[in-house]
Amino acid sequence: MVAEHSPKKLFSVTLRVWRQASTKEAGRFVDYPSSNVSPDMSFLELLDVLNDELTIKGEEPIAFAHDCREGICGTCSCTINGKPHGPGKGIATCQTYMRSFQEGDVIVVEPFRATAFPIIKDLVTERAAFDKIQQAGGFISVRTGAAPDANSIPVPKEDADLAMDAAQCIGCGACVAACKNASAMLFVAAKVSHLGLMPQGQPERDRRVLAMVSTMDSLGFGSCTNQYECSAVCPKTISHDFIARLNRDYVSALIKTTFKPTSNAGAGGAG
Numbered sequence: 001m002v003a004e005h006s007p008k009k010l011f012s013v014t015l016r017v018w019r020q021a022s023t024k025e026a027g028r029f030v031d032y033p034s035s036n037v038s039p040d041m042s043f044l045e046l047l048d049v050l051n052d053e054l055t056i057k058g059e060e061p062i063a064f065a066h067d068c069r070e071g072i073c074g075t076c077s078c079t080i081n082g083k084p085h086g087p088g089k090g091i092a093t094c095q096t097y098m099r100s101f102q103e104g105d106v107i108v109v110e111p112f113r114a115t116a117f118p119i120i121k122d123l124v125t126e127r128a129a130f131d132k133i134q135q136a137g138g139f140i141s142v143r144t145g146a147a148p149d150a151n152s153i154p155v156p157k158e159d160a161d162l163a164m165d166a167a168q169c170i171g172c173g174a175c176v177a178a179c180k181n182a183s184a185m186l187f188v189a190a191k192v193s194h195l196g197l198m199p200q201g202q203p204e205r206d207r208r209v210l211a212m213v214s215t216m217d218s219l220g221f222g223s224c225t226n227q228y229e230c231s232a233v234c235p236k237t238i239s240h241d242f243i244a245r246l247n248r249d250y251v252s253a254l255i256k257t258t259f260k261p262t263s264n265a266g267a268g269g270a271g
């Protein structure tokens with residue numbers, strides 16, 4: 001629930017922030033009282049102000065990742081009061097405003113926790129595992145140098161809409177951080193679905209799903225046990241229905257690969 005504030009009324013909170021100097025060192029929570037907090041400040045602006053104060057005092061500023069600050073890039077990943085991206089629904093940390101909190105609140109801020117996302121420093125985690133999954137199959141093969149007319153391949157409206165829903169995934173990792181198994185199924189489902197729904201994504205469809213799932217499994221992500229915490233915290237509200245689609249695609253590709261007819265030498269097949 002969003003707290004009520006008059007636009008000008010400043011208030012005080014305490015930020016309880018996870019501080020960890022590096023991957024190898026132990027971390028701990030440190031309290032930072034903050035006064036003169038405007039309800040119109042974004043959460044990241046409060047961290048900016050706190051970091052200015054720490055720098056002036058000669059202390060190490062809090063490391064946190066950010067880029068677009070408008071919910072597009074997926075880098076501002078941290079957990080606020082136990083929820084990836086904080087209290088709001090369908091928004092990223094950078095879109096969280098201090099009006100979501102009350103006078104005197106202790107706000108616990110920590111990095112995303114998952115074996116596959118090691119902590120680099122403070123609130124910053126290494127999420128290259130997502131890049132590796134993407135590299136395993138999250139692409140289509142196209143001839144470059146002569147772009148085809150965008151309208152030359154008709155796409156049914158329902159497929160285009162569903163593909164766009166899946167393509168909203170910003171790869172922030174909130175789905176993994178929220179899942180008790182640290183499963184990456186919602187991320188993989190979104191990537192597999194948005195390409196698999198389009199005609200351009202068909203040539204690699206089976207190879208893609210098998211490679212992306214196998215890479216996901218090899219990188220330390222857990223299995224999906226239908227908790228649906230992933231879609232509950234997704235800043236793009238991507239539906240867990242895409243996980244069902246991923247499972248169907250995976251089984252279909254597995255069957256086709258397992259029972260692929262062998263070539264007949266007499267027929268002159270290329271094998």
Ligand code: FES
Binds near residue numbers: 072093
């Ligand atoms: S900084 Fe880009 S999504 Fe938050």
